[in-house]
Amino acid sequence: xxxPQALVDLLHDALAARPRGTLCVAFSGGPDSTALxxxxxxxxxxxxRGLHALxxxxxxxxxxxxxxxxxxxxxxxxxxxxxxxxxxARPRHGEGIEAAARSAxxxxxxxRLLPGETLLLAHHRDDQVxxxxxxxxxxxxxxxxxxxxxxxxxxxxxxxxxxxxxxxxAQLRAYVTALQLPCIDDPANADPRFARNRLRHEILPxxxxxWPGATDAIMHSAGLxxxxxxxxxxxxxxxxxxxxxxxxGSLDAAGWLALAPALREPLLDHWLHQxxxxxxxxxxxxxxxxxxxxxxxxxxxVRWAGTELHVWQGRLWAHHLAPAVDPHxxxxxxxxxxxxxxxxxLALAPAxxxxxxxxxxxxxxxxEHIKPAGDAHTRELRDLFxxxxxxxWQRRTCPLIEADGELVGVADRWLSARGVSIxxxxxxxxxxxxxx
Numbered sequence: 001x002x003x004p005q006a007l008v009d010l011l012h013d014a015l016a017a018r019p020r021g022t023l024c025v026a027f028s029g030g031p032d033s034t035a036l037x038x039x040x041x042x043x044x045x046x047x048x049r050g051l052h053a054l055x056x057x058x059x060x061x062x063x064x065x066x067x068x069x070x071x072x073x074x075x076x077x078x079x080x081x082x083x084x085x086x087x088x089a090r091p092r093h094g095e096g097i098e099a100a101a102r103s104a105x106x107x108x109x110x111x112r113l114l115p116g117e118t119l120l121l122a123h124h125r126d127d128q129v130x131x132x133x134x135x136x137x138x139x140x141x142x143x144x145x146x147x148x149x150x151x152x153x154x155x156x157x158x159x160x161x162x163x164x165x166x167x168x169x170a171q172l173r174a175y176v177t178a179l180q181l182p183c184i185d186d187p188a189n190a191d192p193r194f195a196r197n198r199l200r201h202e203i204l205p206x207x208x209x210x211w212p213g214a215t216d217a218i219m220h221s222a223g224l225x226x227x228x229x230x231x232x233x234x235x236x237x238x239x240x241x242x243x244x245x246x247x248x249g250s251l252d253a254a255g256w257l258a259l260a261p262a263l264r265e266p267l268l269d270h271w272l273h274q275x276x277x278x279x280x281x282x283x284x285x286x287x288x289x290x291x292x293x294x295x296x297x298x299x300x301x302v303r304w305a306g307t308e309l310h311v312w313q314g315r316l317w318a319h320h321l322a323p324a325v326d327p328h329x330x331x332x333x334x335x336x337x338x339x340x341x342x343x344x345x346l347a348l349a350p351a352x353x354x355x356x357x358x359x360x361x362x363x364x365x366x367x368e369h370i371k372p373a374g375d376a377h378t379r380e381l382r383d384l385f386x387x388x389x390x391x392x393w394q395r396r397t398c399p400l401i402e403a404d405g406e407l408v409g410v411a412d413r414w415l416s417a418r419g420v421s422i423x424x425x426x427x428x429x430x431x432x433x434x435x436x
Contacts, residue, residue, distance in 0.1 A: 004178050007039045007167065014162045015045060021116040021157075026109060027053035027082065029071045029184035032122035035172040036163065038181055040120070041078045052081040054112060054119070056105045058089040060097070060188075067184050074182065085112065092306045092320060098194055099278060099305060110155030117157035123148055126169040129215050130199055132222045139282030143233075143266045146226030165219070229266065236263040240270060249275065250315040253292045277307045277318055288316075299392045310393060317391065320435065325397060330362035333401070335426065342397040343435035346411070353428025360402040368400065370407050372414045384414060394434050401430060 023046055025037045037053055040046040055071040057064050068084045075082035085108045091100035109119055128147045135144035151160050163172070176183055192198050207214050239259055243252040251271055256264060268288075269279040280288065284304045291300035291311050300311045303321060310317045325341040335355040337347040346361060348354075364381060371378040385395050390413070401409035401419065408419030411432035415423065423429050 004039075004175050007035065007171070007175050008042045010166060011036075011039050011162060012043055012045070015043065015049075018118065018160070019116075020049065021118050022050040022114065023052075023118055023120060024113070025051070025053045025120045026122070027055050027071055027075070028186075029055065029067050029074065030186060030189070031176045031183045032124065032163075032169070032172050034074070034181050034183045035175040036120060036122040037075075037080075038078065038179065039175070041080060052083070054109070055082060055084045056108050057084055057086045058101050058104065059086060060089055060101060061186070067186075070182070070184060083112070096305060098196075103276070106154070109159070113155040113157030115156045119154060119157060119159050121159065121161050122163060122172070123161045124163045124167045124169055124172060125165065125215065125219060126200075126204075128164055128222060129218045130196055130204070132218055133199060133204075134195060139285075141262065141265050142225045142229040143269065145222060146229045147222040149226070168215075232262055232266065236267040236270070239263060240267050243267075244271065245315070248315075248317075250317045253311055253314055253316050256316060257289065257292045271316075272307070272318055275318055277320065278305050280304050280307070280309075292316075301393075308393070310391070312391060313389070317393075319393075322393065322397075322435070325363065327363055327365055327396075330360055332358045333361045334358045335428075338399075340397060340399055344397065344399075345433045346399045346401075347431050347433075348426065348428040349431040350428055353423075353426045355426045356422065357403075359408070359422070360405075361399050362402065363397055364395065364400060368407060370410060370414055370416055373417045373420045379414075381410060384410070388413060397434075399432060 023040070025033065025040065027033045027037050040051055053071065053075050055068055057068045061067070072082045072084060087104040087108050089097075089101040089104040091097055113119055132145055132147045135147070138144070148161060148164060150162075150164050151158060153159075175181075188194070190197060190201065192201070211217075236259070239255070243255045245251075251268075256267065259267065265285065268285070272279055280302070281304065284302055287302050288309060288311075291302060294300045294311055298311075302309045306321050308319055308321050320343075322342055329341045331338060333346065333355070335348040335353060337345050338361060339345060340361075341363070368381045369378050370381065370384075372384075381395075385398075390398070398411050398413075400407055401411075403418065403422060406418065407416070408422060409415045409430055412430045413432075415430075
């Protein structure tokens with residue numbers, strides 16, 4: 001793109017076909033988003049639609065605060081507002097840095113978008129080619145091989161990638177060079193530890209050298225896969241409505257297994273993404289299928305980056321990978337919201353309730369028993385958990401409440417007569433919120 005005006009004209013035409021609404025650019029300060037934001041700023045109709053920028057500070061680089069200031073100053077020079085949002089992009093247990101940063105970034109985008117607002121991202125043709133090849137190497141089906149969508153719902157607004165099919169990386173670099181625009185050079189974009197960087201800097205140049213038409217061919221194939229995925233979407237969404245239990249968030253395992261793979265795989269991904277979890281690899285998908293045939297009484301578990309999937313009571317259950325916890329953990333509890341070591345909480349409800357004296361909270365170690373109020377017999381917790389249908393993965397971190405060394409409560413499930421008396425005096429009841 002030797003003429004910078006060409007990018008401005010392209011965006012002018014693209015905007016004319018878009019619904020009205022405020023425009024927000026996801027602005028990292030790198031060359032791609034710099035070119036997009038600068039070109040849009042040249043359009044009166046974009047400014048008339050409240051054009052502004054949003055910069056996400058991941059806090060992963062020691063210079064991130066300086067980068068945020070650069071973005072703010074760049075926008076000031078264009079007479080545009082720039083909002084800086086700091087996020088916690090630290091990986092969860094088993095999650096990679098890239099995935100954690102992306103999750104935090106998109107969560108920030110979704111939280112900030114207002115109804116009717118459009119978030120513009122600077123993804124271009126080369127980004128799409130890289131995405132499709134990475135999906136191919138991970139064994140994706142039509143949905144993954146269709147690459148990034150040009151538009152999709154996000155939070156209360158819409159995400160839009162106006163450059164995805166028409167502009168490549170070199171053209172955007174030419175724009176910023178021609179206009180001598182200052183840009184951030186994030187060293188993470190050249191770090192060979194990340195798969196996308198190895199593909200971008202090592203593999204794709206060789207591929208294009210041998211097959212000059214590779215980019216066009218991959219983009220064409222992605223378009224066909226996207227059309228196929230959209231055609232299948234109607235079918236698997238109907239199946240999802242039948243198999244998904246909104247109350248528990250679980251899926252009917254037998255019903256899911258009976259689906260054709262072309263429906264089964266995107267349905268699984270949709271379910272996981274709804275729960276804020278990553279999709280599994282091809283090998284992990286195969287393991288899930290095998291574990292669905294486990295014998296009654298077994299509770300198979302398949303784990304991958306930041307995710308645990310269990311097969312229990314004929315259903316699939318998925319949640320964030322549980323952190324390792326100290327079985328000897330304990331804490332004094334005065335009725336405040338108490339953070340539990342697995343990420344859950346224990347509190348008093350209502351919040352105005354007050355314990356007459358502090359209690360002790362610990363985790364299960366095995367062999368505990370309690371005589372629930374109104375019950376003629378003392379019960380082992382193991383039996384109570386089974387009878388109540390408490391998921392096995394919650395049992396080891398279920399908070400046990402003690403008074404003077406005596407077990408008086410099991411989370412908010414069972415209280416002894418003494419426990420009932422304590423909480424009646426407090427004017428409230430325990431409320432346990434497991435993670436997820």
